[in-house]
Amino acid sequence: MAQNSDLYVIIILSILIVIWAISSFRRWLFAPPKYILPFDFSEAEEPEGEAVDILEEAGYEVWAGKLKIPIHIEKDDEVLGSRLFIDYIAKQHGEWYVVKVSRERMPMEWTGSGIRERLMPYWMIFGPAVKGLLYVDCMNQQVHKVTFHLGGRP
Template identity: 35%
Template structure:
């Protein structure tokens, strides 16, 4: 009789696990667009500084700051090498989200199409619900918005 009870417990445990996996998958598949950004917006606090003041002067509401996105890189069959992708703030304006990168003197932005693509396209691909990427330069009191658009190619 003990074997029947063990089998019954295993069947119930497997059914519960399958139900839980199905619920997680269903919740993930029906997750509304922009929910990743809303989670990031609620994740971190913002300490007032010159960059935050500059963004607020330009009509942006700074939601959170100093984000680190962990990534793993694997080459061929080698081990996964950890790396990170950083952005400085998440801001919103007129119910649209923007990632904010601060201009740094040691890594100046190359304002050509290829320079912007190499530096910022990864952010647009990771966060497709963002309206754009803001480059803020508190030193020059300048805020610029970069947007990427996929164009039809001729071949």
């Protein structure tokens, strides 16, 4: 009789382990992907300035400042160089944001095409690793959150 009860316990434990393994695999399979930021921020400058104060007042934690991203462009077998500047990287509630700060000589045109032309390249570089972009208007002490949704409405 003891041998039968041992066998039953082993069978029940085996069934529980198989159920646990299947449910863990399904949870892993259907979990949303975890994205990492595509650049090394160790070379970024220490975040400081009026925009950092505005972001912190708005509830954001500024992680990195003034990052230069090199861009290599090929045009007719000629290699051209350029770079894209990111003012800050901020975080709020576990979500990452690319930050651009307003410039007097380059006012923001708050139309669909104006936002697309000025801010979409930053969103395209970081893609799904960031929740969106923050545009800090130092003149008016405002933080504007911008997100892009391709192919339709959010």
